[in-house]
Amino acid sequence: MRITENRLSTLAGSGLQRGIGQLAKAAKQLETGVAIEKPSDDPTAWAAAQRTRSRAAISESQGEANATARDRLSETETSLASVGDSLSRARELMTDLANGNLDPTTRTAGAAELRDLRAQILADLDRRGSDGEPLFGGGSADAFTSGGSYAGGAARRGIEVGEGHVIETGVLGSDVAASLDALAQAADAAEAGDIATLRTFIDPIVQAHEQAVDARSLLGDQMNALQSAESTRIALADNLDSELQRLAGADPIESASALARAQLTVEGARQVASSITQTLLSSR
Amino acid sequence: MTTTRGLMGLYEVGNSGMRAARAVIGTTGKNVTNATTAGYSKQTQATSATPPFAGVTLGGISRAQDNLLMAREQSADATLARADDLRTTLEAVEARITNGDINVVDAIANLFGGFVELSASPASTPLRQQAVGNANSLAAAFQQASNQVAQGRAAADGDISQLAQHATRLAASIAETNDVISRGNTDPAVADERDRLSRELASIVGGGAQTGSDGVTRFVLESGHSLVDGSRANALVASPDPANDGHLRVSMQAGNINHDLGTPSTGRIGGLIDARDRVLGGTAQRLDQLAFDISTSMNQAHSAGQGLDGSSGRELFVQSATVEGAASRMAVNGDILADTNALATASAGAGPGDNGGVRAMAGLRDAPAARGGRTFVDEGIDALASLGSEISRASSQLEAAQTNSDFLAGLRDARSGVSVEEEMSKLAEMQHAHSAAARFVSAVDETFTDLLSRI
Numbered sequence: 001m002r003i004t005e006n007r008l009s010t011l012a013g014s015g016l017q018r019g020i021g022q023l024a025k026a027a028k029q030l031e032t033g034v035a036i037e038k039p040s041d042d043p044t045a046w047a048a049a050q051r052t053r054s055r056a057a058i059s060e061s062q063g064e065a066n067a068t069a070r071d072r073l074s075e076t077e078t079s080l081a082s083v084g085d086s087l088s089r090a091r092e093l094m095t096d097l098a099n100g101n102l103d104p105t106t107r108t109a110g111a112a113e114l115r116d117l118r119a120q121i122l123a124d125l126d127r128r129g130s131d132g133e134p135l136f137g138g139g140s141a142d143a144f145t146s147g148g149s150y151a152g153g154a155a156r157r158g159i160e161v162g163e164g165h166v167i168e169t170g171v172l173g174s175d176v177a178a179s180l181d182a183l184a185q186a187a188d189a190a191e192a193g194d195i196a197t198l199r200t201f202i203d204p205i206v207q208a209h210e211q212a213v214d215a216r217s218l219l220g221d222q223m224n225a226l227q228s229a230e231s232t233r234i235a236l237a238d239n240l241d242s243e244l245q246r247l248a249g250a251d252p253i254e255s256a257s258a259l260a261r262a263q264l265t266v267e268g269a270r271q272v273a274s275s276i277t278q279t280l281l282s283s284r
Numbered sequence: 285m286t287t288t289r290g291l292m293g294l295y296e297v298g299n300s301g302m303r304a305a306r307a308v309i310g311t312t313g314k315n316v317t318n319a320t321t322a323g324y325s326k327q328t329q330a331t332s333a334t335p336p337f338a339g340v341t342l343g344g345i346s347r348a349q350d351n352l353l354m355a356r357e358q359s360a361d362a363t364l365a366r367a368d369d370l371r372t373t374l375e376a377v378e379a380r381i382t383n384g385d386i387n388v389v390d391a392i393a394n395l396f397g398g399f400v401e402l403s404a405s406p407a408s409t410p411l412r413q414q415a416v417g418n419a420n421s422l423a424a425a426f427q428q429a430s431n432q433v434a435q436g437r438a439a440a441d442g443d444i445s446q447l448a449q450h451a452t453r454l455a456a457s458i459a460e461t462n463d464v465i466s467r468g469n470t471d472p473a474v475a476d477e478r479d480r481l482s483r484e485l486a487s488i489v490g491g492g493a494q495t496g497s498d499g500v501t502r503f504v505l506e507s508g509h510s511l512v513d514g515s516r517a518n519a520l521v522a523s524p525d526p527a528n529d530g531h532l533r534v535s536m537q538a539g540n541i542n543h544d545l546g547t548p549s550t551g552r553i554g555g556l557i558d559a560r561d562r563v564l565g566g567t568a569q570r571l572d573q574l575a576f577d578i579s580t581s582m583n584q585a586h587s588a589g590q591g592l593d594g595s596s597g598r599e600l601f602v603q604s605a606t607v608e609g610a611a612s613r614m615a616v617n618g619d620i621l622a623d624t625n626a627l628a629t630a631s632a633g634a635g636p637g638d639n640g641g642v643r644a645m646a647g648l649r650d651a652p653a654a655r656g657g658r659t660f661v662d663e664g665i666d667a668l669a670s671l672g673s674e675i676s677r678a679s680s681q682l683e684a685a686q687t688n689s690d691f692l693a694g695l696r697d698a699r700s701g702v703s704v705e706e707e708m709s710k711l712a713e714m715q716h717a718h719s720a721a722a723r724f725v726s727a728v729d730e731t732f733t734d735l736l737s738r739i
Contacts, residue, residue, distance in 0.1 A: 039672020
């Protein structure tokens with residue numbers, strides 16, 4: 001086929017242009033570390049990468065929810081520990097007061113301490129978390145009335161901690177509130193010197209103490225479940241990260257190789273263009 | 285006397301040789317100076333022997349041109365231009381709606397993520413503000429994406445209008461050159477100019493120039509209508525189409541009759557219309573449908589819940605009455621924006637610390653409530669990926685068209701291009717021919733002088 005000088009120049013120029021385009025693309029991939037930036041780069045890979053990104057975003061939120069739940073459980077655990085200590089002291093005191101040989105002054109002091117312990121337990125069970133919600137309120141605005149009656153709800157809080165994984169958390173005030181009435185009546189009986197009545201309230205306080213221990217154990221189980229779920233979630237998040245890198249990321253070694261190849265191509269095209277120019281000039 | 289007449293005739297033989305050499309040199313010079321002129325076809329000065337062996341007769345100047353090849357090039361140009369404009373128009377929109385704050389898919393994921401976080405502490409003011417902020421960002425993303433698509437369509441309309449006007453001017457110019465040629469102008473440069481104008485017009489509107497058996501050159505559109513018929517040109521008019529939301533439709537105006545050209549399958553105008561209506565129009569519809577579906581589902585769940593202020597039955601998003609325009613109108617309920625306590629996180633009738641309401645909204649993440657039974661995230665991904673697929677397809681078509689165009693350009697260059705080396709060789713040849721003819725005339729002159737001196 002007949003080839004004119006014009007055609008030669010055009011071919012040399014377009015070859016160089018193509019090489020420069022490849023070089024620019026390779027350089028950008030190496031610089032950004034991203035191979036798939038937009039859907040048209042590779043629609044299928046982009047869609048898969050976007051899906052992975054969305055899952056990763058939700059996973060991160062699940063991690064935050066898990067952390068919030070654990071913080072709340074820690075606050076709850078602190079209150080329950082105080083309740084347990086108070087109940088333990090109350091049992092000890094009531095056992096002492098059940099001794100019929102105590103003088104009225106000692107019984108009065110003992111009754112006062114029982115009332116103080118009741119107030120402390122009520123304060124601990126009525127405590128609010130850092131977000132202002134009652135720790136033992138079951139979702140209600142308030143956990144207890146001023147008189148010590150449980151006014152909270154019956155629902156524990158479900159926390160989404162992973163894909164399709166929800167953990168129920170929290171302790172209801174009603175689970176550990178039975179001691180409040182018993183302590184009030186025990187204090188009255190102690191002050192009146194009614195030892196027989198006082199003794200009838202020792203077992204309920206022992207049971208209340210066991211309930212508090214059980215509640216702490218339940219909290220511990222919930223905390224362990226949350227921590228285990230978080231470990232699983234972190235492993236998933238790492239996998240999603242790797243998958244995202246595989247789908248959309250540019251392998252640095254491959255990118256560097258592509259850059260080197262593109263540089264060779266450009267250099268070759270430049271030499272061809274230069275050679276053609278020399279040939280054309282010398283022929284004139 | 286016979287000898288004298290024969291000698292005088294020899295002068296003419298020599299002169300005709302010099303004239304012919306000068307004419308060929310002139311044509312060669314024209315070729316060399318236009319070697320890099322786009323669209324220039326190599327010209328050849330025809331010469332023939334004057335019978336009987338009485339010198340050289342000059343013929344006309346012809347240009348090296350293959351009409352079939354030209355028709356193929358016009359078609360290739362039209363295909364290339366269509367793919368190029370289609371891709372360019374779509375790429376501009378894609379770049380804007382898949383990045384940063386306008387990526388509706390990321391915004392949807394963030395909306396649900398915010399609800400998941402809030403469900404762990406429904407009364408937390410910062411988390412409520414974050415959740416409402418995410419809803420607001422989603423609405424903004426839909427508005428901006430819808431806006432960008434609309435702007436892309438408007439830009440296509442602007443380009444279509446300008447191209448229609450330019451095509452009309454080109455058609456008029458072609459008609460003028462037809463007129464010049466029909467009046468007897470045989471200058472090849474005029475025909476070259478007509479070819480150049482025809483190629484440019486074909487790249488804009490598709491179709492191509494055809495010369496009929498009657499010798500009249502017409503520019504015929506894909507629809508079969510003649511935009512140019514000899515010395516007469518019609519106009520291309522771009523006018524708003526009320527059946528297409530006022531977007532421009534292109535028609536050929538012939539006298540009082542308008543012929544709607546529809547969506548040409550080649551040419552820049554065809555590419556722009558296709559991008560505007562089929563692709564971007566489709567993207568706009570999907571965004572509207574997605575925004576509408578998200579609003580509807582979220583509002584249903586939110587209305588069933590209860591805010592910290594005890595209120596129930598409130599919508600989260602301002603519900604659009606129609607699907608059309610839902611994306612551009614998407615907005616968070618002003619009551620909730622003003623007071624995040626109005627965000628319904630609890631189940632109806634439950635206490636403020638209950639998280640049943642916000643968990644119900646978070647759970648919509650996996651609901652097959654979008655188009656085609658997809659989740660909202662999947663539908664958003666599919667809508668954007670479809671746009672990417674169209675661009676990818678246009679890029680492939682462009683590459684194929686470019687390869688074909690390059691091949692045809694090579695064929696044309698081989699047929700009609702100027703080789704400076706060839707012309708230089710011819711120039712040297714004609715210089716020698718001119719010198720030889722001049723020497724011949726000189727020899728005749730010497731002979732005549734010698735003859736006269738003896739008389």
